[in-house]
Amino acid sequence: DTEVTQTPKHLVMGMTNKKSLKCEQHMGHRAMYWYKQKAKKPPELMFVYSYEKLSINESVPSRFSPECPNSSLLNLHLHALQPEDSALYLCASSQPGQGAVGYTFGSGTRLTVV
Amino acid sequence: DQQVKQNSPSLSVQEGRISILNCDYTNSMFDYFLWYKKYPAEGPTFLISISSIKDKNEDGRFTVFLNKSAKHLSLHIVPSQPGDSAVYFCAASLMDSNYQLIWGAGTKLIIKP
Numbered sequence: 001d002t003e004v005t006q007t008p009k010h011l012v013m014g015m016t017n018k019k020s021l022k023c024e025q026h027m028g029h030r031a032m033y034w035y036k037q038k039a040k041k042p043p044e045l046m047f048v049y050s051y052e053k054l055s056i057n058e059s060v061p062s063r064f065s066p067e068c069p070n071s072s073l074l075n076l077h078l079h080a081l082q083p084e085d086s087a088l089y090l091c092a093s094s095q096p097g098q099g100a101v102g103y104t105f106g107s108g109t110r111l112t113v114v
Numbered sequence: 115d116q117q118v119k120q121n122s123p124s125l126s127v128q129e130g131r132i133s134i135l136n137c138d139y140t141n142s143m144f145d146y147f148l149w150y151k152k153y154p155a156e157g158p159t160f161l162i163s164i165s166s167i168k169d170k171n172e173d174g175r176f177t178v179f180l181n182k183s184a185k186h187l188s189l190h191i192v193p194s195q196p197g198d199s200a201v202y203f204c205a206a207s208l209m210d211s212n213y214q215l216i217w218g219a220g221t222k223l224i225i226k227p
Contacts, residue, residue, distance in 0.1 A: 004157070031212075042203055042217035043158065050212065090157050099146040099213035100165060102205075105157030 003027075006091050006106035014114055015081060021109045023074040023091030032074040033103065034066060035090040043090055049074060050096055081113045117141050118206050120218035128226050133191040135221050137204030140185065144206040146213065149178060149189045152201045152220070161202075162189070191223075199225045 004025045013019050023032065031050045035043035048056035049068040057066075063085075065077040074091055088110055092103040119138045127133045137147070145166050150158035164171040164178045164187065171178050177190045191198055204218040 006157075040220070042220055045214065048212075048214070055212075056214070088155070092157070094213070096212060099207050099209060100163050102148045102150070102160040102163060103215065104160065108155070108157050110155060 004091055004093055004104050004106035006089075006109050008109060009107065010110045010112075012112045012114060013078065013081065015083070017081075018077070018079045020078065021076040021089055021091075021111075023076075023106055024072055025093040025104070026072055027093060027104065028071075029093035029095050029104070030071060031094045031096045032068060033092040033094075034064075034074070034076050035092060035105075037088045037090055037108070047076075078111075081111075083113050086112045116219075118204055118216050118218040120202075120204055120221050122221050123219070124222040124224065126224045126226060127194050129196060130193045133189075133194045133198065133223055133225070135189040135191075135202050135204075135223065137187050137189075137218055138185060139187070139206055141206070141208075141216075142182070142185065143208060143210075144216075145209045146207045147178070147180060147187050148205045148207070148215070149176075150203045150205060151198075152203060158203060194223075194225045196225050196227060199223060 007022045034046040037043045046060045047066040052068045067075040088108045090108045091106040094103045148163040149161040152158040180187045201220045203220045205215040207213040
């Protein structure tokens, strides 16, 4: 299995809703990432988990809350989002220390906040 | 400070010809350079990488060249095919930052039939 699976593929939520994005990989990767990507921009790093521990939080607002229940799963809990949070949210995984092979990305969740 | 730059927002190439995508960087300490391809509404797909100790890496139709003195790398695609139409991102990484990726802004490649 060489994929990163993200669910749901599309999500529309109101500003008072609580929702979660899910990510799963079975490649044995021990680093997992959340990225946010706006149209015509490169991916923007949000969080990094290394060996199931949060190692990087790129000053992301607290309305985004990551969770790594185990080495295969990564969640992003969303609460009280703003319309400007609408974007493609990408999950990625990699093996720590393997700089040459890059990350494996999921297909993303297209989030629209109304 | 943008450490990885892709100065061409878009590039149009005839099918069958060579596509050359360029990338410049400012940090001479980068350990790896990577190219990703992205279709709309999908995640980026890893294409090819090169170590900073190499000057060329080839994989099928894709070749990446690294010129360390000029802090410049390029991705050559030959021959270009319609399926190559996508946004191409150049990225760089440092071992000291656990290979966290630093991205360029991307170049949209359009292959004309």
